[in-house]
Amino acid sequence: SYGLMEGKRGLVMGVANNRSIAWGIAKALADAGAELALTYQGDALKKRVAPLAEELGAFVAGHCDVTDETTIDAVFAELEAKWGRIDFVVHAIAFSDKDELTGRYVETSRENFRKTMDVSVYSLTSITARAEKLMNEGGSILTLTYYGAEKVMPHYNVMGVAKAALEASVRYLAVDLGKQAIRVNAISAGPIKTLAASGIGDFRYILKWNEYNAPLKRSVTIDEVGQSALYLLSDMSRGVTGEVHHVDCGYHTVGMKAVDAPDI
Numbered sequence: 277s278y279g280l281m282e283g284k285r286g287l288v289m290g291v292a293n294n295r296s297i298a299w300g301i302a303k304a305l306a307d308a309g310a311e312l313a314l315t316y317q318g319d320a321l322k323k324r325v326a327p328l329a330e331e332l333g334a335f336v337a338g339h340c341d342v343t344d345e346t347t348i349d350a351v352f353a354e355l356e357a358k359w360g361r362i363d364f365v366v367h368a369i370a371f372s373d374k375d376e377l378t379g380r381y382v383e384t385s386r387e388n389f390r391k392t393m394d395v396s397v398y399s400l401t402s403i404t405a406r407a408e409k410l411m412n413e414g415g416s417i418l419t420l421t422y423y424g425a426e427k428v429m430p431h432y433n434v435m436g437v438a439k440a441a442l443e444a445s446v447r448y449l450a451v452d453l454g455k456q457a458i459r460v461n462a463i464s465a466g467p468i469k470t471l472a473a474s475g476i477g478d479f480r481y482i483l484k485w486n487e488y489n490a491p492l493k494r495s496v497t498i499d500e501v502g503q504s505a506l507y508l509l510s511d512m513s514r515g516v517t518g519e520v521h522h523v524d525c526g527y528h529t530v531g532m533k534a535v536d537a538p539d540i
């Protein structure tokens with residue numbers, strides 16, 4: 277801990293279990309002295325999130341399904357009642373029907389397109405609008421994206437289109453909130469084996485491909501994403517907004533399969 281987040285309070289959304297990227301970020305924040313609130317999606321996850329929250333001395337701000345505005349309002353009402361103001365929000369939320377995270381993008385249904393965009397893109401805007409009201413001394417908002425926003429990745433399909441829209445949202449929100457010293461950034465994380473990732477077709481192959489071809493020759497961990505998030509959520513990055521920061525062992529810099537990479 278560097279005491280970087282001493283005196284800061286904020287919300288972390290998207291912890292499903294101890295493999296979640298949001299959990300890696302929450303641990304890094306707590307280590308650095310931040311006070312945290314966590315949300316969970318539905319009763320099934322409540323049982324997993326409650327003990328994790330306790331581990332960090334975090335407060336559980338309740339159930340939140342981002343497709344239901346009343347649950348978002350309830351969480352922010354809890355935060356306002358408890359703290360009055362907040363310094364940061366982590367948005368680590370995405371969803372798409374796993375039947376459409378395989379095969380061809382062209383076959384995406386209208387219904388799943390809408391659902392994917394609603395949960396994975398609009399939710400950041402909806403949450404930012406609430407957070408803004410509690411960030412009267414400035415703040416930092418962070419979301420999670422993936423390289424499939426920039427380049428076509430096998431099976432990522434509609435989620436890649438959603439992440440492109442999410443990254444554009446980061447830039448528009450950064451401009452809207454900049455005057456109030458509220459910053460909005462994204463981390464583009466390399467592939468990590470989480471619950472959400474297990475829905476993506478051939479995920480193990482994608483992970484291996486990254487390990488063979490990323491400059492650091494391995495995949496990134498949730499703790500490493502957490503440490504990078506600490507920079508974007510703390511005053512260390514006070515001059516940074518509207519940015520998509522890659523935490524991917526350098527994978528996005530590479531233009532071709534490594535000559536020494538084994539065939540997989």
Ligand code: NAD
Pocket residue numbers: 289290291292293295296297298316317321340341342343367368369370371395420421422423464465466467468469470471472473
């Ligand atoms: P995860 O399954 O641990 O987390 C996903 C979270 O989204 C869960 O906590 C789930 O409850 C939440 N969620 C889904 N639908 C929701 C809804 N309607 N309302 C509220 N919450 C909802 O997986 P993760 O990989 O840690 O995912 C976190 C973020 O990181 C996602 O945005 C994901 O796209 C992104 N990301 C993941 C990877 C990876 O390889 N795992 C890489 C880059 C970016």
